[in-house]
Amino acid sequence: MMALLITVMSKKKYNHSCLSVGTLIKDKDCGDLALLTKRVNLFEKLDEQEPVWFWEMVWTGPTTNSSNRNVPFVEEAILGLLNSGDWEIKNGTEG
Numbered sequence: 001m002m003a004l005l006i007t008v009m010s011k012k013k014y015n016h017s018c019l020s021v022g023t024l025i026k027d028k029d030c031g032d033l034a035l036l037t038k039r040v041n042l043f044e045k046l047d048e049q050e051p052v053w054f055w056e057m058v059w060t061g062p063t064t065n066s067s068n069r070n071v072p073f074v075e076e077a078i079l080g081l082l083n084s085g086d087w088e089i090k091n092g093t094e095g
Contacts (some may be wrong), residue, residue: 014082014089019055021076025082025093032061033090039075 005006023036038056043049053075081087 012083025087026090030063034059
C-alpha cells in the first residue's frame with residue numbers, strides 16, 4: 001500500500017502592505033531593531049523594467065555599529081525574513 005504524503009505550507013503572514021515608513025522590525029536572533037525610513041524602486045528610471053523595491057533601514061541594538069547602522073534591504077528579502085520567523089514587526093502593523 002502506498003502512503004500519502006501531504007505537505008502543509010504555512011500561509012504567509014506578511015505582505016507588501018505590512019511595510020511602511022516607520023515600521024519597526026526586530027531581528028529575533030540578535031535583538032537589534034530596524035526602522036524602515038524610505039522605500040525606493042531600484043529601476044525607477046527604466047521604463048520597461050518591473051519595479052524592484054528596496055527599503056532604507058536604520059538599525060540600533062547590541063550588534064549594531066557604524067558599519068551596519070544604515071543597511072538597505074530588498075523588500076522581498078524583508079518579507080522572507082519576517083515570514084520565516086527570523087524577524088518580527090514590533091509596532092502593531094503586523095499582517
